[in-house]
Amino acid sequence: MSSKIQAVKGMNDLLPTAQKDWPIDSAFWQAFEREAARWMKDYAYRFIRTPMIEPTALFVRSIGEETDVVGKEMYTFDDYGESLSLRPEGTASCLRAVVEHNLLYNAPQKLWYMGAMFRHEKPQKGRYRQFHQLGVEALGFAGADTDAEIIAMCADLWQRLGILDCVQLELNCLGNRDERAAHRAALVAYLQQHEAILDEDGKRRLHTNPLRVLDTKNPALQDMANNAPRLLDFLGEDSRHHYAALKNLLNALGIAFVENPRLVRGLDYYNATVFEWTTDKLGAQGTICGGGRYDGLIEELGGKPTPSIGFAMGIERLLLLVHEHGCLQTDAAPEVYAMYQGDAAAAALLQAAQSLRAAGFAVLTHGSNQKLATQFKKADACGARFGLIVGESEAAADEVTLKDLRGEHGQVTVPAAQAVLQLQQWKA
Ligand code: ATP
Ligand code: MG
Numbered sequence: 057m058s059s060k061i062q063a064v065k066g067m068n069d070l071l072p073t074a075q076k077d078w079p080i081d082s083a084f085w086q087a088f089e090r091e092a093a094r095w096m097k098d099y100a101y102r103f104i105r106t107p108m109i110e111p112t113a114l115f116v117r118s119i120g121e122e123t124d125v126v127g128k129e130m131y132t133f134d135d136y137g138e139s140l141s142l143r144p145e146g147t148a149s150c151l152r153a154v155v156e157h158n159l160l161y162n163a164p165q166k167l168w169y170m171g172a173m174f175r176h177e178k179p180q181k182g183r184y185r186q187f188h189q190l191g192v193e194a195l196g197f198a199g200a201d202t203d204a205e206i207i208a209m210c211a212d213l214w215q216r217l218g219i220l221d222c223v224q225l226e227l228n229c230l231g232n233r234d235e236r237a238a239h240r241a242a243l244v245a246y247l248q249q250h251e252a253i254l255d256e257d258g259k260r261r262l263h264t265n266p267l268r269v270l271d272t273k274n275p276a277l278q279d280m281a282n283n284a285p286r287l288l289d290f291l292g293e294d295s296r297h298h299y300a301a302l303k304n305l306l307n308a309l310g311i312a313f314v315e316n317p318r319l320v321r322g323l324d325y326y327n328a329t330v331f332e333w334t335t336d337k338l339g340a341q342g343t344i345c346g347g348g349r350y351d352g353l354i355e356e357l358g359g360k361p362t363p364s365i366g367f368a369m370g371i372e373r374l375l376l377l378v379h380e381h382g383c384l385q386t387d388a389a390p391e392v393y394a395m396y397q398g399d400a401a402a403a404a405l406l407q408a409a410q411s412l413r414a415a416g417f418a419v420l421t422h423g424s425n426q427k428l429a430t431q432f433k434k435a436d437a438c439g440a441r442f443g444l445i446v447g448e449s450e451a452a453a454d455e456v457t458l459k460d461l462r463g464e465h466g467q468v469t470v471p472a473a474q475a476v477l478q479l480q481q482w483k484a
Contacts, residue, residue: 066177066185068372072388080375083388088217088375091384092170092190095213099205101168101192106149108172112139118148118353120324122264129175142174145323146191147350147366148357154195155359164196164362170371182341182373191347191368195354198363200298203329203349204305206365210333210345211311217374218382219335223344225312226332228319229299231291233327233352239290240266250280267320286317298328325350329365335377344377345369389439390420392479393461395431398448405446408456408472412444415476419444435461442479458482 063069074081096103112132119126131142143149146169159165170190177183192209194202207225214220230236243266247254254262258269258277270281291299306313313331321330330348338344347367354362378384392412396405402425409419420438422431428445435443443459450456456475459467465482 066179079379083386087384087386096168099209101166104150104167104169106153108143109140110143110149112141114148114152115141118325123322123324129177131174144175145173146189146368150193151354151357155357160196160362166194168192182338188371189368190371193366195364196362200301203302203365208309217378219377222337222381223333223335226316226319227313228316228330229295230327230330231295235290235292239287242285246284270318271320288317302329321346325353327351338373338377341373344373390418392417392419392442392444393435393440394419394421394444396446400448401446401451404451408444408475411476
């Protein structure tokens with residue numbers, strides 16, 4: 057026997073049955089996708105799908121060369137002379153498409169996407185090399201009202217999934233480019249005074265991404281980080297006003313938040329509002345959703361200046377949380393398990409199953425012609441509510457036998473044409 061080939065580390069299969077190390081099965085995932093599509097429809101966001109591979113330049117220009125994502129996490133390869141990358145996130149691709157197809161020509165756009173993203177990270181619980189995000193982008197909206205609605209949308213989804221109590225909203229304002237530059241100069245000067253105590257990451261980021269130094273988890277650096285110059289103190293009138301308006305709206309909507317002046321996010325394109333939804337129930341990988349404004353990004357990608365805001369959630373992390381603490385109705389089990397006895401009954405069985413499906417019943421046929429007792433065991437194991445049985449005598453008489461596998465209605469043999477009606481009555 058040849059050796060088995062295994063999946064790439066950090067890239068997971070989604071299977072019909074839950075596994076010891078991965079409690080999410082495909083029915084649960086699909087139930088989420090359905091719930092998410094309903095939720096997006098309620099807010100009139102429209103779906104967009106872009107390729108999983110883009111020119112590397114797109115991510116370098118939008119996410120930023122010095123970020124961890126572009127600097128060390130991207131899957132980049134040479135495609136006959138052109139550098140391409142597997143997308144590490146969705147916003148850059150979405151905006152590339154919007155600019156390329158001139159979607160903002162005469163109206164703002166509210167868009168959403170869902171799909172696989174790729175980052176070469178160290179795989180661990182909640183951190184994978186292929187993971188999935190659902191994201192939204194509100195393009196062409198400058199006001200704090202859109203920021204508030206975007207955040208309220210998340211809260212609504214958490215509510216629908218039964219995890220609102222498990223998450224916390226962190227909020228910050230990053231100001232505009234000039235405000236950040238003034239703060240950055242002050243921050244670099246401050247960090248240089250403390251260079252001796254910085255760890256390796258800190259020293260590397262001091263000049264490339266000093267805000268990220270403050271994001272350190274290193275306990276020895278917390279005092280230094282806490283006393284660093286705060287971006288909030290460098291904000292001008294407009295930024296402060298936008299931030300205050302957002303906080304007022306969130307208060308009016310009853311959405312609790314914690315201000316975190318050190319929240320910076322890992323991608324370079326953010327300005328003004330940034331936020332993260334975190335939980336303490338998933339261990340170290342506690343951020344389930346992050347977002348913010350990127351007012352300059354569309355222009356950066358060759359479009360007209362278009363103030364915009366969006367977020368992305370990590371579906372794996374979210375579903376781990378929902379699985380343990382929330383609620384999500386799945387409909388994994390077929391309603392009807394169809395079995396037959398004798399080759400002469402096969403056609404009648406298949407026909408009966410088809411007419412039940414046409415009436416909206418999900419029917420699982422078991423192809424093999426096994427002993428009825430064995431088939432009933434399988435019917436029970438798969439969770440079906442009803443059994444449909446066709447033996448040779450029933451086939452000859454154009455009849456079928458229906459059995460309520462939970463016992464409530466017993467078992468009857470009826471003309472095949474009445475099977476739908478009978479099951480509808482039992483189900484009601
Ligand atoms: P983290 O700080 O956990 O690395 P991030 O800031 O890199 O997250 P974003 O780029 O903002 O993450 O992506 C949005 C969301 O996507 C995250 O909040 C998280 O839920 C999810 N996510 C990001 N990277 C991964 C990954 N490698 N595996 C699983 N989910 C991820
Ligand atoms: Mg990351």
